Amino acid sequence: MTDKPLRWGIMGTGGIAGAFAEDLKLTDSGVVAAVGSRTAESAERFADARGVPTRHGSYEALANDPDVDVVYVATPHPMHHGNARLALEAGKPVLVEKPFTMNAEEARDLVALAKERDLFLMEAMWTRFLPHVRHIRELLPSLGDVVTVSADHGQWFAEDSEFRLFAPELGGGALLDLGIYPVSFASMVLGEPDRVAAMATPAFTGVDAQMSMLFGYPGGAQAVLNCTLSAVSPTTAVIVGTDARIEVDGPFYAPASFTLIPREGERVRYEYVDEGRGLRHQADEVARRLAAGETESPLMPLAETVSIMTIMDRVLSAVE
Amino acid sequence: MTDKPLRWGIMGTGGIAGAFAEDLKLTDSGVVAAVGSRTAESAERFADARGVPTRHGSYEALANDPDVDVVYVATPHPMHHGNARLALEAGKPVLVEKPFTMNAEEARDLVALAKERDLFLMEAMWTRFLPHVRHIRELLPSLGDVVTVSADHGQWFAEDSEFRLFAPELGGGALLDLGIYPVSFASMVLGEPDRVAAMATPAFTGVDAQMSMLFGYPGGAQAVLNCTLSAVSPTTAVIVGTDARIEVDGPFYAPASFTLIPREGERVRYEYVDEGRGLRHQADEVARRLAAGETESPLMPLAETVSIMTIMDRVLSAVE
Structure with missing residues (x-):
């Protein structure tokens, strides 16, 4: 357990990244410590608009920032798998925006990697924590x-x-x-x-x-x-x-x-x-689980995330 | 056009037959003139409870009652086809409770018979007239x-x-x-x-x-x-x-x-x-169309009734 707020590193600078950064201000559990983008310009713009102290011109740099406690992957869906891998390989706990990945195979791969490294991993299905x-x-x-x-x-x-x-x-x-x-x-x-x-x-x-x-x-x-x-x-x-x-x-x-x-x-x-967009509850959940030394949330377990991606695969292949 | 209310003959004595008889009291367009059932007892019971003047112990007798202007078929679904045929063959305009028939083939048969006899026919999809x-x-x-x-x-x-x-x-x-x-x-x-x-x-x-x-x-x-x-x-x-x-x-x-x-x-x-259960509007529609000498309603056309039964057939055969 720690009294210090979690230092979040946000990967991506799109709409949901901005909304999460805003809602994080409503919590006591976390702060945005850094943002990473594929371009320095985009990271600077996002950070300036929100008073984020550190900005990185690559996802690698964000993942390896020693002052980042947890990474939030807020990039477009096809990049989730690669971006989350990057963060897990850098030893960081990870929250991955939904849909978790593009398919169940990618989801299983991330879950296996997180278990192998004994790292926290969670799908950012924020609704579940409302x-x-x-x-x-x-x-x-x-x-x-x-x-x-x-x-x-x-x-x-x-x-x-x-x-x-x-x-x-x-x-x-x-x-x-x-x-x-x-x-x-x-x-x-x-x-x-x-x-x-x-x-x-x-x-x-x-x-x-x-x-x-x-x-x-x-x-x-x-x-x-x-x-x-x-x-x-x-x-x-x-x-x-x-x-x-x-x-x-x-x-x-x-x-x-x-x-x-x-x-x-x-x-x-x-x-x-509720205050804000409602994204603060998932941030609080991540902070709670990390503080307790847990590697997933019982409210949005990884087995269910993989199951949901399996259902999505089945829907796409069942289309008439 | 006529000023006299339509004289309805109700075929069947179940819940929907009773509800229709009650709602008909709210209209100026029609009255229940007779009821027909497979047993005299059931017809008597229904008629006594609602002050229906004439009661018949068979559907044939009701269909052939010269004081009945229009027949409402309110029997169980599998009997709709046969009962509606009976009434059409007796020269009566017919309102058939939904589902119109058990399948599209039966529906097409009734529509063909009504057209052949130049008689009014309509599915009692009362919702359509609300x-x-x-x-x-x-x-x-x-x-x-x-x-x-x-x-x-x-x-x-x-x-x-x-x-x-x-x-x-x-x-x-x-x-x-x-x-x-x-x-x-x-x-x-x-x-x-x-x-x-x-x-x-x-x-x-x-x-x-x-x-x-x-x-x-x-x-x-x-x-x-x-x-x-x-x-x-x-x-x-x-x-x-x-x-x-x-x-x-x-x-x-x-x-x-x-x-x-x-x-x-x-x-x-x-x-x-609205007053009553909402069944009076379909009774008014039948009266309007009969008074105008029309053989179907533009609000619930027979081609659509056949199409709906076709959809129902397709649903049943599409069940996984």
């Missing part, structure tokens, strides 16, 4: 048998071939960027499905503009999920059980309120407010 | 391109092998009884899909306890639908377009309110209240 989601998990037993999980994530993006979400080489497409949230939510409640069906509509660049998914589970439950880059959907989530259901307000993956609705009896409303 | 649904259809052009339609219908029924929803021989299962509503809703907005995927979980009797469906349309839209007999779901419907979405309160298939949510700008709430 107070309303932790509360929902506590309430799951009161739902009876879960019959259906449904969730959607739709945002509208103007068609732009320069934008990473439309770029195949940057891991674009609705599933990897938006679909990861409903898929992870279903995984949290029901685990890994034994049946997967999927249907996709391509964007003008060929990546999936919309991905609709059905998962079937050994116990008979089914998940009904959707994601799209083409329109703003309600972005809600529902867990329907034999005794009660939980309806999570949109956007369910960010700080949100929810309602517990028994099959018979009064509905109960749980209101949640 | 004021909020008619308003939603008017608003569809303001949504831009429709990207996603989602809808669900889940009710909880105690496991009971005597209950028709669990009985294969009575056309039980979630799809035919509950799924018809989301399927019809998607059909209303997007027409017939060119791709269908489905996943089912069997009930203890082998009928589908849960059916999850994905439909893909030629224009690139997708529908994400679910129905279950095992739990109470939100039973909402959403139409997501590039410019705006419509969220229909649950239960979307009954009189309901809805919200129009533009991608940018203020949401608009449309509140609807």
